[in-house]
Amino acid sequence: MEYLFTIWILVTLNFLLPRAMPGDPFLYMSADEGQEVARFSEEQRQYYLEYYGLDRPVAGQYLSYMSDLLRGNLGYSLYYNEPVSTIILRRLPWTTFLVIAAVLLSTVFGTILGSISAWYREKWPDKFLFFCLILLSEVPAFLLGLVLLFTFAAGLGLFPLSGAITHFANYSSWWERLFDILHHAFLPVMALTIARLGGMYLLSRNSMTTVLEKDYLRTAWAKGLPKKRIIFRHALRNAMLPIVTRVFLSLGSLVGGAILVENVFAYPGLGHLMREAVMVHDYPLVQGIFLVVTICVLLANFLADLVYKKLDPRISDYSGIHGG
Amino acid sequence: MTADQYLLEIKNLSITYHAVHPPVKAVDGVSLQLRKGESLGIIGESGCGKSTLALGIMGLIKQGIVEGEIIYKGQNLVGLPEKRLRNYRWKDMAMVFQNSLEVLNPVLSIGEQIGEPLRAHYNLSPMEIDQKVVKLLEMAGLEPEWRHYYPHQLSGGMRQRVLLAMALSCDPELLIVDEPTTSLDPASKNEVLQLLQKLQKKLGFAMILISHDLGAVKKLTSRVMTLYCGRVVESGITSEVLKNPMHCYTRGLLNSSPNFFRYKDLWGIGGEPPLGGSIEGCAFYPRCCQGEESCSQTRPPLRYVALERMVACHKGGIETFLRAEGIRKKYILKDREIEAVKGVSLEIKSGEVVALVGESGSGKSTLAHILAGVLPAGAGQVFFKNKKVEGRWATKMLGGMQIIFQDPFSATSHRMKVLEVVREPLDIIKWGSKEEREAEAIKALQKVQLPVSPEFLNRYCYALSGGQRQRLAIARALVTKPKLLIADEVTSMLDPSTQANLLRELKGLQNRHGFAMLYITHDLHLARKIADKVYVMYRGEIVEAGVSFEIFENPEHVYTKRLLREAFRDLV
Structure with a gap:
């Protein structure tokens, strides 16, 4: 029981921390190594944000994150274009x-x-x-x-x-x-x-x-x-x-x-x-x-x-x- | 008695801990002998070296030097390599360690800890070991189920039984028991003692019981040894030593034990044992109530002072201050001859309060007067410090003998001033200057709680109350710092508070300086409270004499019984 509670706290922290970090994933997705020049247009950026669900309110993101987790779905890597669970395993x-x-x-x-x-x-x-x-x-x-x-x-x-x-x-x-x-x-x-x-x-x-x-x-x-x-x-x-x-x-x-x-x-x-x-x-x-x-x-x-x-x-x- | 008849013989054993600076000699030249099946008690305060001695016998001294010989069945164990020593441990000599939570391994089950020596020494199979463990637990009065439990699940009393069962697992011939009753409640304490007694009878092992509980030692051992600073200061037959200790230290231990003198106040031994290092003279000298400068020069050897009694003391043990032999006294009244004292012998030792009790007219006062040399004896002799009392020499000195008479009005002249009365004994022996004598007199007055203002000091005695006159008489006696005070009903006129204070003052003198007192009274409550020894006098004869706890607990003479019954009726 204690362990379950601990896990919940950790998962929540895990969800919040990266979002509190400065920087933008799409900047790296579109840039060559060493460069930080955005090649995406504003429309493309908007599209990706929507595609990955990053434009939704944080609470919504949190809920879907949790429900995915329960099904063992850790999401999809933005960089490697592979399911996260596959990479980690x-x-x-x-x-x-x-x-x-x-x-x-x-x-x-x-x-x-x-x-x-x-x-x-x-x-x-x-x-x-x-x-x-x-x-x-x-x-x-x-x-x-x-x-x-x-x-x-x-x-x-x-x-x-x-x-x-x-x-x-x-x-x-x-x-x-x-x-x-x-x-x-x-x-x-x-x-x-x-x-x-x-x-x-x-x-x-x-x-x-x-x-x-x-x-x-x-x-x-x-x-x-x-x-x-x-x-x-x-x-x-x-x-x-x-x-x-x-x-x-x-x-x-x-x-x-x-x-x-x-x-x-x-x-x-x-x-x-x-x-x-x-x-x-x-x-x-x-x-x-x-x-x-x-x-x-x-x-x-x-x-x-x-x-x-x-x-x-x-x-x-x-x-x-x-x-x- | 040849050496090989002893199961264990220790010769001049010394154990020095060298890891501390300066090195501490925890055991210093101890010798002892133990026959098969015999039991020996070792008593002394904490830190006197009792436990070190036990560990030394087991060969468990890790950071120390062991010198001397420990001869077990003819084999000297000192210096034997660990491998050979291992064969003796538990199989020949086992130990019941002092009970603590840490004395058993916390992560191993009780059964494993009891059984493992069996495997180590006899190579028994697990089945056989388990059967033996069950038997051992039953023998120690525990249910066999407990073998599956762990030490922390046991109560203190149960742990003590486990320790006992464990020690007996290999049927040792010698069992060393270290403080078996500390931290146990009275019920389990008694049970453990009875168990030890029963098992010793049944299994016949020899036992060394280390304890500061003199009651346990009295119950379980036939001989006893007092250890002080790692040295043996007294040894003898347990019942005799505890009844009549001959070393001041043993007596001090007894006076500190509430289970012997039930009604007396507790008096610990003053001072502290010296810290480590080897002591030149008598180790107990700084705390001894009869110590003299010469005691600190050389170390007293342990010598026989009586049958089966050895004492290490330069003075041959507790000194005898007063000895009276066959005192008789007749008064002739007109045509009648009254035999007031009929052949009384008594003895007062240093540091003892001896109560002389009996009804009025039993001859107590007459005897007191003869003892002090005030009245000539009809027959018999009195010795003060082994010198015959003749004339006034014993009362005419500092540190001598003084008597306080029953009637303070005739004892202090009403025409003299307070200060003069108190100073007078010093004037007589021409001690010091007048100023010094007055200073001493004032000190004596303070001791008896009399005022010392100039106005009071110059008051004439006739202006004092009865209680004040009595205190004045006591001050007058104390001013010569007597070693022995014969006090004849001295507190009868005092109020309870003054009486209590005065008696505590005298008890203090007794414990610190070996001051002795013959306290003549018919107040048995008081006698029971302060007396070490009691003489019961009836019609000019001593009908019963002995240690106060025995007389007051188990009076034998019909008269004593009657006297006690009368006196303590109001209590019951």
């Missing part, structure tokens, strides 16, 4: 792939490194890791992307410069295709992962340090349990709670990071598409992208709630017996 998997890969990698490595640091707190492994990762975490994702692009792709030629897949290639098997995809995705994913690693590391180091000091960990040691069980079942299990929250909550900002990185690597994801759509004031497309991204983030939050309830019995149970 084509691009969405690439971004999803980037983001999920980066989240997984940064979380796994961040947690491992953070736990190592916490375990050897104030000793040399901790000091070394802390120094390196603080340094890394200060570099923004797109800059990191540029550096990676110049050294590994342009300089060393180890990775392709752009795109998500080799165009017009014929693959002899599915794994060859997979390899090509991974090959293309490697640098963008690395850029995103490394940019996020510092934050994850600090969080897990902190979380793990706190947990290691807890009374229940002392209890676990006292029980003479094997070290492995103490670390994984008792410590990590608790240390994961804030990490999981952070992962899901940061998905939104990660999409932001993905937009920049995709542009650096000319990776055909939603981010790349969004930049193009914004540049040409393609309202329906921009709205469509926003909508899909927000729904994805909300979905992630919803998922976070579910996972959190599984991980922490205290959350799912407000009706527990609380005694003095």
